[in-house]
Amino acid sequence: MTNEHLPVGAADDGSRLPARRDVQPGQQIAHMRSAATSLALDIQEELRDDEIDLLAYWHILLKRRWMLLSILAGVVALSLLLTLLTTPIYRATVLLELQKEGTQVVQVGGVQPGDLGGGWDPEFLQTQYKLIQSRSLAERVANELNLDRATLESLDQPGWFGRMFALLQPKSKQDAKAKAAQTPKDAQEELAIAAGFVRYGLSVEPVRDSRLVRVNYDSTVPGFSVRVANAIAEGFIASGLERKFGATSYAKTYLEDQLKVTKLKLEDSERKLVEFAQKENLVNTGEDGQSLASQNLTQLNAALAAAQDQRIRAQARWRQASSGAMPADMIGNSNIRVLQSQKAQLQGTYQQKLQTFKPDYPEMLQLKGQLDEIDRQIAQETGGVRASVKAEYDATATQERMLMGQIAALRSQALDVDGRSIQYNILKREVDTNRQLYDSLLQRYKEVGVAGDVRANNVSIIDRAQNAGRIKPDLFTNLALGILLGTLLGVLVVLLLEFLDDTLKTPLDVEQKLKLAVLGVIPKLGAKESMSSAATNPQSSFSEAYRSVRTTLQFATDHGVPKTLLITSSGPGEGKSTTALALARNFTQLGKRVLLIEADLRNPSLHRTLGLRGHNVGLSNLLAGACTLAEATLETDEPGLKVVLAGPLPPNPAELLSGSKMVSALTVVAELYDQVILDGPPVLGLADAPILANRVEGTLLMVNSAKTKINAARAAMKRLMAARARIVGALLAKYDVRSAGYSYGYGYHYHHDSYYAYGGKPRLSKD
Numbered sequence: 001m002t003n004e005h006l007p008v009g010a011a012d013d014g015s016r017l018p019a020r021r022d023v024q025p026g027q028q029i030a031h032m033r034s035a036a037t038s039l040a041l042d043i044q045e046e047l048r049d050d051e052i053d054l055l056a057y058w059h060i061l062l063k064r065r066w067m068l069l070s071i072l073a074g075v076v077a078l079s080l081l082l083t084l085l086t087t088p089i090y091r092a093t094v095l096l097e098l099q100k101e102g103t104q105v106v107q108v109g110g111v112q113p114g115d116l117g118g119g120w121d122p123e124f125l126q127t128q129y130k131l132i133q134s135r136s137l138a139e140r141v142a143n144e145l146n147l148d149r150a151t152l153e154s155l156d157q158p159g160w161f162g163r164m165f166a167l168l169q170p171k172s173k174q175d176a177k178a179k180a181a182q183t184p185k186d187a188q189e190e191l192a193i194a195a196g197f198v199r200y201g202l203s204v205e206p207v208r209d210s211r212l213v214r215v216n217y218d219s220t221v222p223g224f225s226v227r228v229a230n231a232i233a234e235g236f237i238a239s240g241l242e243r244k245f246g247a248t249s250y251a252k253t254y255l256e257d258q259l260k261v262t263k264l265k266l267e268d269s270e271r272k273l274v275e276f277a278q279k280e281n282l283v284n285t286g287e288d289g290q291s292l293a294s295q296n297l298t299q300l301n302a303a304l305a306a307a308q309d310q311r312i313r314a315q316a317r318w319r320q321a322s323s324g325a326m327p328a329d330m331i332g333n334s335n336i337r338v339l340q341s342q343k344a345q346l347q348g349t350y351q352q353k354l355q356t357f358k359p360d361y362p363e364m365l366q367l368k369g370q371l372d373e374i375d376r377q378i379a380q381e382t383g384g385v386r387a388s389v390k391a392e393y394d395a396t397a398t399q400e401r402m403l404m405g406q407i408a409a410l411r412s413q414a415l416d417v418d419g420r421s422i423q424y425n426i427l428k429r430e431v432d433t434n435r436q437l438y439d440s441l442l443q444r445y446k447e448v449g450v451a452g453d454v455r456a457n458n459v460s461i462i463d464r465a466q467n468a469g470r471i472k473p474d475l476f477t478n479l480a481l482g483i484l485l486g487t488l489l490g491v492l493v494v495l496l497l498e499f500l501d502d503t504l505k506t507p508l509d510v511e512q513k514l515k516l517a518v519l520g521v522i523p524k525l526g527a528k529e530s531m532s533s534a535a536t537n538p539q540s541s542f543s544e545a546y547r548s549v550r551t552t553l554q555f556a557t558d559h560g561v562p563k564t565l566l567i568t569s570s571g572p573g574e575g576k577s578t579t580a581l582a583l584a585r586n587f588t589q590l591g592k593r594v595l596l597i598e599a600d601l602r603n604p605s606l607h608r609t610l611g612l613r614g615h616n617v618g619l620s621n622l623l624a625g626a627c628t629l630a631e632a633t634l635e636t637d638e639p640g641l642k643v644v645l646a647g648p649l650p651p652n653p654a655e656l657l658s659g660s661k662m663v664s665a666l667t668v669v670a671e672l673y674d675q676v677i678l679d680g681p682p683v684l685g686l687a688d689a690p691i692l693a694n695r696v697e698g699t700l701l702m703v704n705s706a707k708t709k710i711n712a713a714r715a716a717m718k719r720l721m722a723a724r725a726r727i728v729g730a731l732l733a734k735y736d737v738r739s740a741g742y743s744y745g746y747g748y749h750y751h752h753d754s755y756y757a758y759g760g761k762p763r764l765s766k767d
Helices: 025-049 054-063 065-085 122-132 136-146 148-153 160-168 172-181 187-200 222-280 292-322 328-333 336-354 360-420 422-454 475-502 507-514 531-536 541-553 576-588 606-610 618-622 653-657 660-672 688-695 710-722
Strands: 089-098 202-206 212-219 459-463 470-473 518-523 563-569 594-598 634-635 641-644 675-679 697-703 729-736 746-753 765-767
Touching: 054 065, 054 160, 054 475, 054 576, 065 475, 089 122, 089 222, 122 202, 122 212, 122 222, 160 360, 160 606, 160 653, 172 710, 187 202, 202 594, 212 222, 222 459, 222 594, 222 618, 292 360, 336 360, 422 729, 507 518, 507 697, 507 710, 507 729, 518 541, 531 576, 541 576, 541 729, 563 576, 563 660, 563 688, 563 710, 576 594, 576 606, 576 641, 576 675, 576 697, 576 729, 594 606, 594 660, 618 660, 660 675, 660 688, 688 710, 710 729
Parallel strands: 518 729, 563 675, 563 697, 594 641, 594 675, 697 729
Antiparallel strands: 089 212, 089 459, 089 470, 202 212, 634 641, 746 765
């Protein structure tokens, strides 16, 4: 009797009990190297997470390109619609020049504004801008243009939106009466409405680095924009002139009043001065207010100073002459120098002849007599000079004494007059002050009168408004803004959806988030493709993908494909049964004996895929001891493939799977078959999958692209690792390359080009 026909019980031989083979020392070293490599890769991955991957953002945009293009098209269409339906706005512009000072025909400070000098003054310019936008100027323009209620209603025409709403919601007679009742109560209210309308379309645009300013006015009627723009410029100039003329008129009135008051004060002060001078018998002829005695005393002081100077000089000359040294100017004016010259000449002759003749010689005596005569004449001249110097000294001394006597006599008289002139001087200063004030006010009054007639202006129109150009709506600008806003909005929406999407979509996501090797990528079938047709077609990309998984599984362990392989996932409906059946068929194509076990005892679906219904014997009966392995094993249409269905659903699947009979059954089938594949239940929420993962040699985790949540897959991995399961890798199913936007870096591109020349069927190609 073979082992197939034996009932499954607890095995006695320890070598046959475990379905997982013990790890050999060489495998331990390999596992250690793999762990070190995985750790290094994790560190590199953490470092890369801090970097900005522009290519990843591009792939996200490419993946959701249709949504991005849809949002862009919607925004552009909306901007185009708004542009076409918006009422056109026309702008007229007047160019003004603002000078801080106007042309100064007359210099009258303090009357006209802006008399502090030229130069850049931001405060002045800002003041002018606000004056242009003031309510008073708007009211002035409204009055000049006769903007009444009917005119404003004709200008305030609704656009396409307003006309469409008016057609959709026609106004009743009561609404028309209510609107007519809303007319302004008085002219002032109507003027305020018109001024608000003028200010609404007004804008001021300074020209940079200049004193020029553009005054713009926008409205729906081109001609009206031109009229209002020119009226604003003219009204601004006229209001400025009126303000200056008003200031001049006020100055004239003020000066007239001050002149009258000052004139009365001047007359009164002059009257008091004359009366006091007559009473005190004071005569004042000096320009500086001095009396006659003071003036004479001043003149005598000046003469005394001059006489003292002359006396000092004469005294010095006399002292010099008394000491024997004659003054040089006196000697030059007398014959002393001539006589001294003759004496020197005679002395020379005398000394020359003395060498020949004796002193008593008659000729020598004659020369001696001549020398004595010259000496007498010199002495006589010197005496005359001394007498003249003495006479001059005596005269200056006498003059000085006389002047000092006169000054002493006038001093007492001047002091008496000055004592009586104190009040006189006070009154005279008051008269002088009033006269100066009156003269300055009179001069100012004349200047203000001339300035009021000139009317200098500091604002001039450079370019008047002639035509109004259309500024709104700008089709190209709005379309450009629509494209920009649409692109930004689309990118934000795409990135937001990508951020909120916490599913595993690509093989790269599986590797980065789960740290698992992706053993294969199963493409998503088209709308017209069925699972059965794709599975039975060996040239389809679907079948080629599973063949690639079969090849990858051969390198999952050091001895090839795990003998017992569990197919599970984090949740239901992720392609476990389809994958289990496809792998089983692919292994049979290699000539292997394959047993496919439907290990999901809660919601089995493999029997529906195989079309094996009506069989009430299966894995649950086998584990319960109700049948043998041979009775539970069924034949299929595939040669070399046998299947064990789930059987009747038990009330306690976890207890059956955790029993010793499950271990014995896996040990037996591992000896009887080349490959055992278990179609397992999902991991989350159930204890069945971790139990099975502990019993088998390898576990393959299914991940459904764009459906499996990251947290769910991680939780499933934690449960499997807690059960000491050996996860050989992950399999990404229903992967859509076209919607993903980028391909798996180590994996596969699915296309419709001929790879094996099978006639254009979609198939798998390995890059």
